[in-house]
Amino acid sequence: MGGSLARYDATLPVLDGKTLALVGVAGILIAAAVAVRILPAPRVISAEEVKQEGPRIVEPMQLLGRGAALRAAELDEWIAEERRPIFRAARGQVFSIRGCPEAVAWLDGVEGQRVERLLGELRHGTREEALAALALVFQLARSTEWDPGVLASIPEANAARLAGLAGDWLRAWGERGARDPLLAEPARAAALLYGRLMYTAQHSRVIGTNTAAYERGLKTLSELVGLDSGRRTALGESLQSRHPEAMRKLVLDSDRLRGFDAEARTAFPDLDGECGG
Amino acid sequence: MSNGPERSASTGILLGAILIGLGGLLLGLQVDSNGAWCGTGLAPLAIGAFLALAAIAARVSTTSGRLPRNAMGIVAVVAGFFGLAFVISGALAPGGPWMFLEVLLLVLVVTLRKPDSRTGRWIASSAFGLLSIFLLFRLWISYQGSLLRWQVLSVDVPVLSWMPFDFLDPVKRVALGSFTPFEMGFPPAGLEFAASATLWALGFALCTAGLVLVQASAIEHENDRVHALIRTLPGPVADVVERLLPEEEWREQGLHGLPERQLARRIEALVSERMRRQESLRRALDTTKQIGLSGGSGFAGEIQRAITDESQRETPQ
Numbered sequence: 027m028g029g030s031l032a033r034y035d036a037t038l039p040v041l042d043g044k045t046l047a048l049v050g051v052a053g054i055l056i057a058a059a060v061a062v063r064i065l066p067a068p069r070v071i072s073a074e075e076v077k078q079e080g081p082r083i084v085e086p087m088q089l090l091g092r093g094a095a096l097r098a099a100e101l102d103e104w105i106a107e108e109r110r111p112i113f114r115a116a117r118g119q120v121f122s123i124r125g126c127p128e129a130v131a132w133l134d135g136v137e138g139q140r141v142e143r144l145l146g147e148l149r150h151g152t153r154e155e156a157l158a159a160l161a162l163v164f165q166l167a168r169s170t171e172w173d174p175g176v177l178a179s180i181p182e183a184n185a186a187r188l189a190g191l192a193g194d195w196l197r198a199w200g201e202r203g204a205r206d207p208l209l210a211e212p213a214r215a216a217a218l219l220y221g222r223l224m225y226t227a228q229h230s231r232v233i234g235t236n237t238a239a240y241e242r243g244l245k246t247l248s249e250l251v252g253l254d255s256g257r258r259t260a261l262g263e264s265l266q267s268r269h270p271e272a273m274r275k276l277v278l279d280s281d282r283l284r285g286f287d288a289e290a291r292t293a294f295p296d297l298d299g300e301c302g303g
Numbered sequence: 304m305s306n307g308p309e310r311s312a313s314t315g316i317l318l319g320a321i322l323i324g325l326g327g328l329l330l331g332l333q334v335d336s337n338g339a340w341c342g343t344g345l346a347p348l349a350i351g352a353f354l355a356l357a358a359i360a361a362r363v364s365t366t367s368g369r370l371p372r373n374a375m376g377i378v379a380v381v382a383g384f385f386g387l388a389f390v391i392s393g394a395l396a397p398g399g400p401w402m403f404l405e406v407l408l409l410v411l412v413v414t415l416r417k418p419d420s421r422t423g424r425w426i427a428s429s430a431f432g433l434l435s436i437f438l439l440f441r442l443w444i445s446y447q448g449s450l451l452r453w454q455v456l457s458v459d460v461p462v463l464s465w466m467p468f469d470f471l472d473p474v475k476r477v478a479l480g481s482f483t484p485f486e487m488g489f490p491p492a493g494l495e496f497a498a499s500a501t502l503w504a505l506g507f508a509l510c511t512a513g514l515v516l517v518q519a520s521a522i523e524h525e526n527d528r529v530h531a532l533i534r535t536l537p538g539p540v541a542d543v544v545e546r547l548l549p550e551e552e553w554r555e556q557g558l559h560g561l562p563e564r565q566l567a568r569r570i571e572a573l574v575s576e577r578m579r580r581q582e583s584l585r586r587a588l589d590t591t592k593q594i595g596l597s598g599g600s601g602f603a604g605e606i607q608r609a610i611t612d613e614s615q616r617e618t619p620q
Contacts, residue, residue, distance in 0.1 A: 045313060045317065048317040048321070049317065049320075049378055051321060051324075052317060052320035052321045052323075052324050052378070052382065053324075054324070055321060055323075055324020055325055055327070055328060056320070056323065056324040056327060056382070056385050058324070058328055059324055059326075059327025059328040059330070059331050059385070059389060060327070060331070060345075060348065062328060062331040062332055062342050063331040063342040063343055063344055063345050063348055064342050064344075064345060065331075065332070065340065065341050065342035066341060066342070067335060067339070067341035067342075067490035067491055067492070068335065068337070068339045068341065068490070068491075068492070069491060070337075070491045070492045253450070253451075257336065257495075258336055258451075258493060263336065263337075263492060263493070266451070266493070267491075273451060274451065274453070277450070277451040277452055278451075278452060278453070278454070278457075278478070280473060280475060280476060
């Protein structure tokens with residue numbers, strides 16, 4: 027038997043160089059398959075975390091907040107020279123609105139129309155001008171009435187009109203703004219304001235809801251955050267990272283604008299549609 | 304013995320191992336919404352490795368603890384283990400209650416189900432079917448998650464959902480099987496579904512193909528070992544031994560995985576037993592010849608005719 031086994035051993039092939047090389051390749055691939063699993067996911071760096079060089083507008087959210095009037099004059103120097111006088115005048119008018127007029131009534135007036143034209147121009151300007159435009163929109167929302175009363179003939183009109191201004195700004199700057207260190211946070215704020223205004227328009231009726239306002243608001247926000255395309259936009263990513271509950275409700279809730287409304291109420295409690303009163 | 308069959312088995316094992324490595328590589332990656340690559344994490348692999356180990360342990364216990372006896376056999380076992388671990392980890396939901404439910408089902412199917420000793424596979428076809436279903440489920444929930452829908456399904460409640468009352472909205476739909484991005488192991492930027500699903504489906508297919516190839520080649524490799532030992536005998540004797548012990552019976556007769564000396568003893572014992580059986584049969588046939596066979600019809604006649612024909616074939620002309 028011993029002789030047979032010795033001959034048997036001789037019949038078995040040894041691992042030659044080529045076989046060993048293939049074993050090595052397989053081993054490396056398997057080791058790599060284990061190693062790649064610990065490859066870390068890249069952190070999402072929001073645009074506002076990027077350090078900016080040179081002169082810039084610091085703390086841009088202050089220009090959208092309750093104390094915006096204290097810093098609004100700083101915006102003048104960032105506006106193109108040819109528009110600066112008009113902007114200075116419009117800023118003065120918007121920040122001096124008193125008596126809480128209805129948003130539609132004020133915007134349809136002489137001053138309102140001038141401001142509306144200026145907003146259109148600023149939206150097509152620089153990023154600083156875009157911020158200035160948004161500051162005016164926020165101030166309009168703060169100093170005019172858009173929360174409908176029981177007796178309003180077209181209860182959704184005021185909120186829908188202001189939402190139109192915020193929506194126009196978002197269409198022009200939402201996506202670009204989400205990637206911009208200066209406008210990232212204001213862009214999110216604009217989306218929340220838009221959602222809040224459209225939610226108000228949707229629920230403006232005493233009986234039932236305004237389906238058209240709901241559908242319009244939903245459609246706009248879905249496009250802006252990328253729900254329609256199946257791939258989130260930069261603004262969608264930004265909102266997802268900072269306002270996940272609002273985004274979750276936008277996708278899943280039966281009343282999908284409710285999340286934006288709730289987040290806006292928390293972030294801007296003075297934007298109540300009644301001039302803080 | 305020519306080197307042909309042995310080379311073929313080795314090539315199969317190596318090719319299978321390379322497929323498993325490639326498949327595992329794809330199953331270990333995912334793409335986030337910004338197009339960046341990242342890993343799928345070690346937790347699913349740990350679960351897969353645990354279940355693969357359990358499956359292999361179950362197999363070893365049913366084969367009286369037989370082990371690979373040479374380098375290529377060891378390569379086959381190692382590649383098979385990783386193949387099974389990658390396939391399981393790639394098919395399972397990445398985390399949360401869904402993963403543990405799937406693990407429970409797999410434990411029932413993979414480890415409690417006795418492996419089929421005839422095929423020698425480590426994992427039954429039914430388990431592969433179950434893993435394929437799990438992969439589809441994983442792709443589905445990943446798709447839902449990539450659209451920020453953190454639930455398996457959302458179902459309208461009959462009657463309530465038809466009513467045009469807004470205050471009923473909260474109860475009009477029922478979310479089934481909710482999960483979170485954390486459970487899914489999604490990257491912070493979210494999952495790019497199309498690219499990730501392609502990686503996982505391709506990786507699963509490669510791993511499965513590699514695993515099947517390694518298993519089949521490992522069996523062939525063991526047969527080659529037995530064949531090589533038998534062929535150390537003089538040619539005519541080896542032919543007789545291979546007629547007495549056909550290759551198809553080697554696995555069932557427990558020849559796979561035996562060390563050389565035990566293998567030789569086992570073949571000796573089987574040859575001895577089969578020769579005794581042949582001798583006994585020959586004596587019985589001789590007895591029937593001495594008794595003489597009477598013709599007949601029906602069952603008895605057919606049996607007698609079969610014995611006569613066989614006897615004539617056995618008698619040298």
